[in-house]
Amino acid sequence: MPELPEVEVIKKSLNHRLKKQFITNVWTSKFRMRSQLTAQDQELVKGKMIEKVSRIGKFLVIQLPDSFLLLHFGMSGRLLIAKNNEEIKKIQSTKHVHFLLGLSSIYIFLHDQRRFGGVRLVRKSEADSIVSLKKILNIGVDPIEDLFRPRDFFKKTARVKRNIKSYLMDGSKIAGVGNIYATESLFRAGVNPETPTNKLSLAAWSRIIGCIQFVLTIAIKQGGSTLRDFTDPTGKRGDFTTNHLVYGKKNFNCVVCNARLDAKLINQRTTVFCKFCQKRN
């Protein structure tokens, strides 16, 4: 799911609700997830106060005094909240709830149909700061939080033959950009997704980076993109989907030149693009 904007939307909604709340209750489902808390992790977390909620790449980070509680949403994950017994019962009776945190005056749930997401606890003995956590998770430059400079990437990729789309989607290089936002950004930058990074001009890098930042920022303002499952913690769907120009629009007409949009598998992921408008490398 959730690429950077969707996790950012969850983070913004959750931070003010969870800050200074104490963890009273932890529950995990019996289904296998990508990762899940151990019994020891669950004991360690109980009674702890949440300092703040932040984001690293596509991870939601619940910061505790002695550890970081990480939630990843995979392809179909959602975070749900409940404020009273009625709401709690309602969510617990639905299928696909795999993690629960009970807090002083709110409950949060990880709902994940396909279970590509997961939960992980990193103790401060392993990572004592957000910076070292980012290293452990092998997460690259954050497009909206960090310095994201064309010249740096132009230099870094001068000898890298890899295609630009798989580079953008590589979380160890650039944080949080997945299939939707890589596809949309490259269209808006006018760059063919198969262009080898060492063939990109500095000007092309400038457009790519500018478009990534623009698309992500607007997407956050619109509450993210809902394809099927995604909602914010209050159940609201993301409206950025209506601003998609190419993603999911194979065989539609290009909004710029009216030609038919092409689709191609790049990195095992469907990539829609305009072969006429995306030549500016």
Add this chain to the structure above:
DNA sequence: CTAAAAGCCTGTACGC
């Protein structure tokens, strides 16, 4: 019936 969907990890092969 098959294909595809927001992600990412693993194993193997290969080239610099």
Add this chain to the structure above:
DNA sequence: TGCGTACAGGCTTTTA
């Protein structure tokens, strides 16, 4: 040698 990358496959449920 060793690192980065390419590619296939796997994980899983649901919907078209």
